[in-house]
Amino acid sequence: MMIKGLHHNAYRCRNSEETRKFYEDFLGLPLAHALSINETKTGRKTEVLHTFYEMNDGSFLAFFEAPDREFEFKDQHDFDLHIALEVEMDDLHAMFEKGKKLGMETRGISDHHTIHSIYFRDPNGYVIELTAKVPEKTPDQATAAAEAHKMLRDWNDAHAVS
Known part of the structure; x- marks a missing residue:
């Protein structure tokens, strides 16, 4: 197996819109993709927004807003x-x-x-x-x-x- 490169790193975020303002408006990384996740692969109901900010090399910084999951910021x-x-x-x-x-x-x-x-x-x-x-x-x-x-x-x- 040969690693081709980084696709994305993913981090939790408190608020997707505040995160977007920083990464897109301030840093200039375009919001390129978003994915709403309503059920895990194990069938657990959830409510998660996964957002992706594209860098010039085609890789992404990604964030999960998961209001129903506890996380210590x-x-x-x-x-x-x-x-x-x-x-x-x-x-x-x-x-x-x-x-x-x-x-x-x-x-x-x-x-x-x-x-x-x-x-x-x-x-x-x-x-x-x-x-x-x-x-x-x-x-x-x-x-x-x-x-x-x-x-x-x-x-x-x-x-x-x-």
């Missing part, structure tokens, strides 16, 4: 969970200004060596990172993979349990 720490989306550097700066102008929680611009990033919170508490590559600091894939494997080995050696 909480503000996520960046290290716990975040959704990172790639943009061009000019767009990164424009979105930073747009977020600030709208009075949104807007953090950054963070220099992560090979990328620069900014951060927002969506209406569900998820951290959304917009990231732009710094081409002159971005190694080729083989070099990056070799460096990643070395860093992981060093990490494991330093944190090995005896």
